[in-house]
Amino acid sequence: xxxxRRNFLKTTGTLTMGSLLVPAIVKCTAKGGKYSxxxxxxxxxxxxxxxxxxxxxxFEKLAEIGFINIETA
Numbered sequence: 001x002x003x004x005r006r007n008f009l010k011t012t013g014t015l016t017m018g019s020l021l022v023p024a025i026v027k028c029t030a031k032g033g034k035y036s037x038x039x040x041x042x043x044x045x046x047x048x049x050x051x052x053x054x055x056x057x058x059f060e061k062l063a064e065i066g067f068i069n070i071e072t073a
Contacts (some may be wrong), residue, residue: 041069 003011042062044051050058062070 039068040066041071042067043071 047058047062059070
């Protein structure tokens with residue numbers, strides 16, 4: 001398989017960016033890490049159909065999952 005210069009540069013650029021992004025993503029998503037996110041939030045339009053029947057149960061389940069910030073829609 002013959003690789004031309006253009007494909008070589010695209011491939012190495014993609015691999016370089018990917019290798020630089022992975023550690024940054026891991027630091028942001030790891031629990032208790034130096035760069036942890038302040039709090040996970042959700043907008044209620046994503047669970048709008050569930051809110052009709054029992055909103056209190058929906059809020060309790062969202063809190064159980066780990067959502068801290070809730071924005072109404």
